Amino acid sequence: MVDVLVIGGGNAALCAALMAREAGASVLLLESAPREWRGGNSQHTRNLRCMHDAPQDVLVDAYPEEEYWQDLLKVTGGITNEPLARLAIRASSTCRPWMQKHGVRFQPPLSGALHVARTNAFFMGGGKALVNAYYRSAETLGVQIRYETPVDAIELDNGRFVAAHSGNQRFEARTCVLAAGGFESNREWLREAWGQNERGEWPADNFLIRGTRFNKGVLLKFMIDAGADPIGDPSQSHCVAIDARAPLYDGGICTRIDCVSLGVVVNRDAERFYDEGEDFWPKRYAIWGRLVAQQPGQIGYSIIDSKAIGRFMPPVFPGTRADTLPDLARALGLPVDAFMRTVDAYNAACQPGTFDHTTLDDCRTEGLAPPKTHWALPLDKPPFYGYALRPGITFTYLGLKVNDRAQVHFGGKPSDNLFVAGEMMAGNVLGKGYTAGVGMSIGTAFGRIAGTQAARAARGDTADSANTPAADAAGESTGAHRAEA
Template sequence: MVDVLVIGGGNAALCAALMSRESGANVMLLEAAPKVWRGGNSSHTRNIRAMHDEPQDVMLESYKEEEYWQDVLKVTGGITDEFLARLVIRASSQCRDWMRHHGVRFQPPLSGTLNLSRTNAFFMGGGKALVNAYYRSAEKLGVQIRYESPVSSIEIRDGKFIAAYVGAERIEAKTCVLAAGGFESNREWLKEAWGINQYGESPADNFLIRGTRYNNGVLLKQLISLGADSVSDPTQAHMVAVDARAPLYDGGICTRIDAVSFGIVVNKNAQRFSDEGEDFWPKRYAFWGRLVAQQPGQIGYSIIDSKVLGRFMPPVFPGEKADTLEELAGKLGLDPKALQETVKTYNAACRVGTFDHTILDDCHTEGLEPAKTHWALPIDTGPFYGYAVRPGVTFTYLGLKTDDTAAVRFKGVPSSNLFVAGEMMAGNVLGKGYAAGIGMAIGTVFGRIAGTQAAKAVKNQSLKAEYAAT
């Protein structure tokens, strides 16, 4: 029997395994994926949002607790647990030295991400390098790692973890950390959650999965059915507008279309449906997948002109290019007259001040619904560019309710030996919306808490056994 069983193989799971092992516990980690695909969604990440009161190596200026909290409050619309959110915020300022100790390296932000230089620390080599560093450290410390070991169910008795099943194999452990991700790869569950829309469609049929194909939510569904307290809405998720040509799984960061803020986005009827300039892209990009999901056919089209080229991270695959809007509409499969009318109306509403893509500038629209509140420039300079986008689901927010000990709760009572971290509990902080890098902050902070608490529970069990023996 192992002391701590960690179920999952991404950032949160690895942080939990490392912390437990550093605390002296015997640890086994079960990763559902083959070794080559290890790391789950974490392998696609780039950075962590971190509080800091003064400049720190690759992080400029300061990003203090209250500003960080206001960012969380804004993107979630207040659907967040303030106590746990502030816990993550404060603890995020203390993670990076520990991360470096386990081989993670940081670098200054790249071109196109400069407005994150004050708030986010970027990983040298991206998420894959971070995951590999953690696995190397875990192996060196003696963590038992098993790949291709999806857990089909766990055994719970009176809110206490007993064992996990990998197929027919039963694995007992004194404590367990659940860090197996959300259910974004479970198409049937997504369809059940989203239902049929007003167009008679099942929106989830057209969702692309930005991350791993191994996050099927098997244990999440089982725990909820066993009475574990849950949090958030099954339709809420980190959903991004991604290139409609992206692969079904593991498209990752490179499929994101970042041109949205600098032009307009229309649906298949060539009609705008939201404010493209509401806020900086790192605070807004994860809203756009959900917005597109609510459009007919779950598809949208980002339209820009030549004036804004070079203002955003260019997409990996080129979009459609045309000298006229009529030609562009034809290439995108849109009604040319409808697109021209939409652009004409938008252009007439633009009130151009001093354009500055690095601040919330004064270029806006008047008398237009929906408005565009910043970076509103007329689309009038060819050639014109268009990118078809679909909803890209990174991870779902429905998860297990927890507290500052990371314990799974059953009817309000925290389990003595079952803990949760990462995407399986991120909904406590993220009721909706997203800010770049906060998922890694939640996973790192709660992975560390869960690992520490699991090792502590093992020691408590040993002390009780020794006391009973005397």
């Protein structure tokens, strides 16, 4: 019997396994995917949103706690647990040295990527490199790893973990960390969550999955059915507008369309439906998937002219190109007359200003509904480009309720040996919306807390003032220091 069983193979699971092992616990990690697909959605990530009060190597200026909190508050619309959110925010300021110790390397943001040089630390080699570094470190430290081992049931005794089941295999452990992701690749659950709209459509049928095909939500559903306290709206998710030509699974970052704020977005009836220039793209890109999901046929079209070229990270597929706007509408299959009315009204409403895509500039529309509040330039320089958009689900927000020790709750009572991290609890912080890199902040903070707390519970230790969850998230637990000595 091992001390700590970690179920899952992404960032949160790996952070939990590494912290538990550093604290002296024996650890077994079960990953549902084959080795070549290990890492869950973490393999598709690029960066971590980091609080910092002064410049730090790859981070410029400062990004203090209160600004981070206000950014999160804005995108979630207040649907967030402030103490848990602030715990993750503060942990983001101190985790990078620990990450580097385990082989993660950072680089400045790529030119033209996102305007996040101040807020986000980018992984050298992206999420795949981060995942590989953590697995190498885990293997070196003696973490046992089993691939192709999806867990479908948990044995519980009055809220305490006893064993996990994968088919006919049974895994006992003194404590357990659940970090097996959400249900984004479970089409039937997505259909149930989104239901049928007023047009008789099932929106989820047109969703693409940006992340892993292995997150079916089997363990999440089992835990909720077993009486674990749930949190979050099953229809809420990290949902991005991505290229309609993207693959069904694992398209990742390169399928995202980043030119939305530089032009207009129309639905299949050639009508605009939201303010493309509401705020900086890293703060708003994750609302566009849901917006497109609410449109007829769950499809939209991002339209730009040649002035936008070079101002956004180009996606993997080239856009549809035409020398005139009517020709572009025809190439995209849009009603030409309606399209021209929309674009002509937008062009006429654009007010003179000083364009600057790095600031909330004064280029706006007047007398247009919906407005475009920033970066509004007429679409008048050929050639013109269009990108068909579909909703791309990254991860779902329905999860398990936790406290600051990452404990699973049953009827409001925290379990003393069952913990949860990553997507399976992110809904405590992310009730809706998203801002770039915050998912990795949550997974890293609560993965580290869960691993340390699980190791402590396996030893029979009780929490004390020297071993707070904040210290766990910062890598400052006594166990961690003993392991490093």
